[in-house]
Amino acid sequence: MIRREIPKGRVQSFSQVIDKVSEIAQRVRERGDTALRELTLELDGIKLDSLVLDKDYIDGRASELGDEMREAIDRVWVQLTSFHEIMRPPNVGGGNGKIKYGVIWTALNRVGIYVPGGKKTYPSTLMMAGIPARVAGVSELFVSTPVRNRLDPAIAYIAQKLKVKAIYPVGGAQAIVAMAFGTESVSKVDKIIGPGNIYVQAAKYLVSGEVGIDGIEGPTELVVIADDSSDPKRIALDLMAQGEHGSSSLLVLISDSERILDEVSKLLNEGNEYFLVKVKSLDEAIDIANEIAPEHLSLYSSRAREYLSKVKNSAAVTLGDTPPALIDYAAGPDHILPTNGWSRFRGGITVFDFLKPISHVDAEKADENLIRAAMKIAEYEGFSIHARSIGVRYE
Ligand SMILES: NC(=O)c1ccc[n+]([C@@H]2O[C@H](COP(=O)([O-])OP(=O)(O)OC[C@H]3O[C@@H](n4cnc5c(N)ncnc54)[C@H](O)[C@@H]3O)[C@@H](O)[C@H]2O)c1
Ligand SMILES: N[C@H](CO)Cc1c[nH]c[nH+]1
């Protein structure tokens, strides 16, 4: 369906599903593995034997992957690793006056990766989460993903390459709650990373007091800004490509050219909602895109580089004729990207999602003025023992 207007929001919101997700969470917390089995039967129609896939089974499935797919994964692996390695921060140290301080970037211990698998399987997403985790140096990786019939051989192969500790054949909100709190079979993790549908994202939000989460990465979003020099067939392809994820995708074309809007509208398929917006200038288009704060933004213009500096809210920008779907698979930057307006305050997954800065201070000697200042503020706050504990060191 084509709508000639600016979208008012997202197709789905947490408020529509939060009651159901809370009920799922309660069941998993109270009854652990039994609830996971029941929910997987109710919601996915799958009767689970084991909640942890056997290593020999995973190896067997990986060995069924064809050579061409194996080579494609190996090639993309190098490209993604190169991007994430340039993002890795160094430990820093310095000092001011007599105090020495610094930061040690420390990798997380246990990370749970959610790999979506409702409508399609997403081996690419396992790479997008697992590679930066490995570059950061995470100790243990666990994977949860819905498994229809048999485990996807590409997921099995990537899991082998990542040396994951366990794969749980569980999808949906129940998988997130299980990794957040642990069950008899599922290990409790320190942080959960991964995209998924509204149920999965609402569950991450719900458990975020107990476990780290990477943000909200729900149904895919693409805003294309196109001028008259762009190719309508390619724009339509880019929009329909992100529509392949499902009817909840947010798909928007903004242009100053009525001809482009008209030609693209004739090429779009059924099954998704497309928003087509006519503007007077590309500056106005950028303002609208910044307001929408989409996940993907395509600057399909011969002046794309010029407009890039005006983009304030989007997690992944493709320039000129670059296909947004290349980021989904192979360009280098991650395809796990914030949706639902979260690109106003965070970007896609990087090694920083798997690292935490531990700061350290060595102040055996310290400047007298600074000590007096610290004591003054402590006393001002009414923390006299704080003040004394400092003062006693430097008398
Ligand atoms: N933003 C990103 O970075 C990014 C990346 C990749 C994929 N995605 C998005 O991930 C999503 C994948 O969605 P999906 O549905 O195919 O797979 P999914 O794995 O996210 O969800 C499937 C699970 O949802 C649960 N579920 C389905 N219907 C339910 C209901 N009525 N009540 C409770 N639970 C229910 C089931 O347990 C099922 O296992 C797509 O929207 C895609 O756009 C986003
Ligand atoms: N478009 C999704 C992220 O927005 C990523 C993806 C995975 N596979 C295909 N596409």
Ligand SMILES: [Zn+2]
């Ligand atoms: Zn995609």
